[in-house]
Amino acid sequence: MRAIRGAFFDFVDDPFLRPEMECLRYIADGLLVIDDGLIESFGEYREVRANYPAVEVTHYPGKLITPGLIDLHIHLPQTEMIAAYGEQLMEWLEKYTFPTERKFANPDYARRIAAFFLDELLRNGTTTALVLTTIFAESVEVLFQEAQKRQMRIIGGQVLMSRNAPDYLLKDPATAYAEVKQQIQQWHGIGRSRYAITPRFAITSTPEELELAGQLKAEFPDVYVHTHLSENRKEIEFTAELFPECDDYLHVYEKFGLVGDRSIFAHCIHLEEGAFQRLAEAGSTITHCPTSNFFLGSGLFPLHKSHGAKIGLGTDVGAGTSFSQFATMAAAYQTAQLQGQSLSAFKAFYLATLGGAQALSLASLLGNFAPGKEADFVVLDWQATPLMQLRNPELPVETLEQLESGLFGLMILGDDRAVAQTYIAGRPALQRNEAM
């Protein structure tokens, strides 16, 4: 058993549905007691301490402790090719992405990148991620093995591709079906790992393959479905040509039984009339990936029109330009501003914590400091750089106005330097100087 003392901030409800101030919780001097990787007790320091007088306490004065950040869409194999110049989606895939993904046929390379990738997530305070791999079974294996070494809650799966890509990234659907089935049995629900059936997008799967993906979902209903939807105009036009019998893009996935309450669709920028409502009715999740949408010139996700669908934030590395959820929140704010809207710091942090957990149907395990949940959290330094010190001079933060201002400064100016420590299942995951 161990305990963490400091200023804590989390959510107990959805600030998109109820007044923000009723949804958040800030404890300026709190204590979090952890037993065997789970939160045992949480509250005001002096109250909780009285019940655990002997527990060893690590104190983080002047820092802010939040639940671990959740990344709802990221590509493991694109780690190395982040920041690839000058193209929009379809050309970018051909020119940069597919050749890099090919390298994952080599298990040594795949393992080296998987280890780097997970460590980079941890350095950025991300404790849970929904991850795309490649068509190669090796890439799935190393992801889950390395995640289990770090005890991280990672959701991922083999990418299904059977047409409209170079031959070296295509796999026969029947073979892919057999491999995915075996992987679900090997990894789904083992430790903290969860599996996602992952057709890349409608364009790169034959109808036969989508049929088999739907069959897998029917065989294993609590497995996730993870794919892309309505990101780029050319992609949408090509999808319409390939599936002329479907009314719109979302209908392709609906037709094959892939739209449900554990389905996560990245982007959804140019969705057709009524599609948001169909996603909401199905209980599906949209992942907002704003740094990627800026980078590839894909467009502006209309968060304010997406009411009802569950929403999470995704870095979408390597079209996304940062592993940091702060950069993602900042870009989500800018995306809203460009549409005459806004996004408060509270709502942005909700999306990256409890909202992300809700979107993954994992809110009973993750997302805030409720006792019984898994002790994944981050210690944030809102004075991590000279500029942030100048911007956030008032510590400790006492009022909610100060908190909101400080959080906004963090999401606009923060990066991995603002992550002082990341805890996974109650243990520090970063080799950094511990607090007093």
Ligand SMILES: [Zn+2]
């Ligand atoms: Zn993506």
